[in-house]
Amino acid sequence: MKINGETHYQIGEVAEMLGTTTRTIRYYEEIGLLTPPKRLDGGIRIYTKDDIIKLKFILKLKELGITLKEMQELASIYRVHQTPEKIVPRLIEILDSHIEKIDDKIAKLASLRKDIVEYKAKVLDAMKKENGGNDEKA
Structure with missing residues (x-):
């Protein structure tokens, strides 16, 4: 309208x-x-x-x-200064913090993946040995 x-x-x-x-x-x-x-x-x-x-x-x-609390902080900065440029430095800090958190999660997930792959290999190796041992007895 x-x-x-x-x-x-x-x-x-x-x-x-x-x-x-x-x-x-x-x-x-x-x-x-x-x-x-x-x-x-x-x-x-x-x-x-x-x-x-x-x-x-x-x-x-x-x-x-970005959390609601962080968004409220940005909104508060905007209300005081009335220009988007004033929130950019704080927004960059918030985004950098989130990037660090994501990088930490990625590192932890990569480590977990490596552990799972290694464990899977051990399980398969143990199964091969067990099956190989049963075949020899038969």
């Missing part, structure tokens, strides 16, 4: 557009990640393209494993 020449979207349209739920969008508003949108008579939420861009950013952070 157009209001003062600007396209606005209702919450259901936004949710469908972004592959999320209306409840998720409302929740992000409740916890301060999204600024509450304008409302029409009757309380119907309407969102601008800027609101949708912010919501896409939040959903991308969620996809990357």
